[in-house]
Amino acid sequence: MSALEKWGIKELCDVLKTVTSNHQASTDPFPLEIGPKLDPILKPISNIFQNKLGYSTRLSTGQALRLVTRKSTLDIYGQVYLNSQQIDPELLEQLHNLRQSALSNLEKENVPHRTLEATLRYQWLDQNLADVQTEGLQQIDTRSQSEKIDSVLTHKWFGPLIFTGLLYFIFQAIFSWSTSPMDWIESGVSHFSQLVVSVLPKGILRDLLVDGVLAGVGAIVIFLPQILILMFFLIILEDSGYMARVAFMLDRVMSKVGLHGRSVLPLMSGYACAIPGIMSTRTIDSWKERLITMLILPLMSCSARLPVYALMIGAFIPSITVGYIFGLQGLTMVIMYFLGTITALILAKIFSSWIKVEGKSSFVMEMPPYRVPILSSVFRQVFNRGKLFILNAGKIIMAISIVLWFLASFPKTDIHGNPGTIHTSYAGKIGHSIEPLIKPLGFDWKVGIALITSFAAREVVVSTLATIYNVEDSDENVVQLSVAMKNDINPITGKAVFSPLVALSLMVFYVYAAQCMATFAIIRRETNSWKWPFFMIAYMNILAFLASLLVYQGGLWMGFS
C-alpha cells in the first residue's frame, strides 16, 4: 500500500476492522523494546496515563512514547473529550511538563526524540524479520525499473551532471524554440501600434497608448513563449517524477549546510515562484530551518527573472557555440540559475551558524515511480500559467507603464520655458539623482529608474526600459527594446550604454536583488515581524550591489568594456 498514492488503504482498513472487531484491548506487554535507558524517562508519563486516564500498561507506554516523539499528541489531547468532558487542563499542563523533562533527559542521553518511535519500530521489525521465513526474497533482490533508472539519475556523480545537462538543454531550447513566436508577437505589437497611430489623431492620448501602454506591455508579452517553454519543461520534469529525484540529490547537500530535506521542496518550487515556496515552508517543524529556508528562497531564480535574463542574453550574448557543442546563450542562463542556487546554499550555512534557535526536524521522502506525463494535463497547466501571466502580471505592468509614462513625459517644459526632454522629466530627474550610486556597476540613469519600478516585480524592469526608450524616441511606432538598447550611446563618453559586460552585471544584480514586493509581503506575514523582511531586503541588495560591482569592475580590469 501507499498512503501517498492512496492505494491499498481500503484493504488495510478492512483488515484492521476484522482484527479489532470482537477483540478486547490487549493485555500483552508493550511489543517495542523500551530498554533500561528509556524506561525511567517514559515511566512518569505512562504512569499518568495509567492512573489518571485508566489506560492499560500497553496503551499507556505506547502513548507516552508517542507524546515524547511528537508534540502534536499533546495538542490532540487538548482537543479531544473524555467521557463527554474536555480533558482537565491541569492534567494537560502536567503532561506538558513531564514531556519537557523527558526531552531534556533524552538529550542528555543523546537520543533524538523526533525519530524515537520510528527507531523502536524498525528495531522491532528487524528482530522479528530475522526470525521468520521470508517469502519473495527473490522479488526483493530484483530491482524494479524505477530503481534501475534511479541508480543512474541519482548517482553521486552522474546525477548532478545529468541535471546540469537537462537544465542546459531547457535553457538553450528557450532561446532556440522561441525565436519564431517571439517574432510573431513583436510583429503583432508593431502592427497594433501602427493601427493606433492611424486611427487616433496626433496627441497626448496616442502618445500614452503607443509609448506607454503598448511599449511597456508589449515588451513583456514578447517573453511569453519563453516563459511557457520553461514552464512546459518544469511541469514535464515534475510529472515524470524526476523533480523528486532532484530533491533527493539536494537533500544530501542540505544536511551539510545546516538544513534538512524538508527545505528541498520549497526551494525547488522557488524556481517557478518564491511565494508558493515560502508558503510551503510551513511543513518544516523547526522554526530555525523554516526561517533560513524563507530567507534564502528568493535567491532561487524564479520565472519573473526570465524576461530580464532573456532580454540581456538575447541582445548582448552572442549566439555562438563554445567547446564545440555548448551554445553560449544557454550556458549563460545555466550559470545565472546556478549562481543563485549555490549562493543560497552558502548563505544557509552562514545563517544556520548565526541564528540560534533550537530544534531540528526529520524528513522521510517517498520517491514516486517514474511515469509518462499526461500531455493534456501538461498543456492545461502551461495554459493556466500563461493566462495568469497575461491577466495578473499584465495588469500591474500596464498600470506601472502608464504611471511611468507620465513621469517620463512631464513637465513638458524645463525651468527656462524650453521644450522639455526626458532628461528634464520627473523620471529623468529621479534616474539622474541615483545614477552616481549605480554608475560603478555600469548602469546609467535609465536602469536606475528600472531598478526602482521593478521592486513591484522583477519583470517590470523590461517594461520600464521599453517605456523610457519609447518616450525618448521620436518615432511614432513602438521601438524594439533590444535594438534601442544596442543603439543607445552615452552623449558624454560617446560609448555604448549597454555592452555584454553591462548586461552581465545587470543579470548578476537581478540574481541577488530583492526586487519583489510580494516576497517581502509574504515574509512579513509568515514571520509575523518586520525585522526579517527588512533583513532579507538588506542582505540581498547589498549582495547584489557587491556582486554586480565585482563583475563590472573586474571585467573592466580584465580589459572588457
Next chain:
Amino acid sequence: MDWQTIIVAIIGVVALLAVIRKFYRQFFKPESAPECDNCPVPDIQEKNSQS
C-alpha cells in the same frame, strides 16, 4: 482642455490608484495572502484548505 487630455488624465488617475491599491493590499490586508502576479498561489491555498 481637449478630449485627449481628459481621457489621459482619467487613465493616469486610475493607473496610479491601481498601483497604490496593489501596494496597500500586499502589506496592510493580512487576511488576504500576498500575491505574486504570475504564480499559482491560489491553487496551493485551495489544496491546503482541502487537505
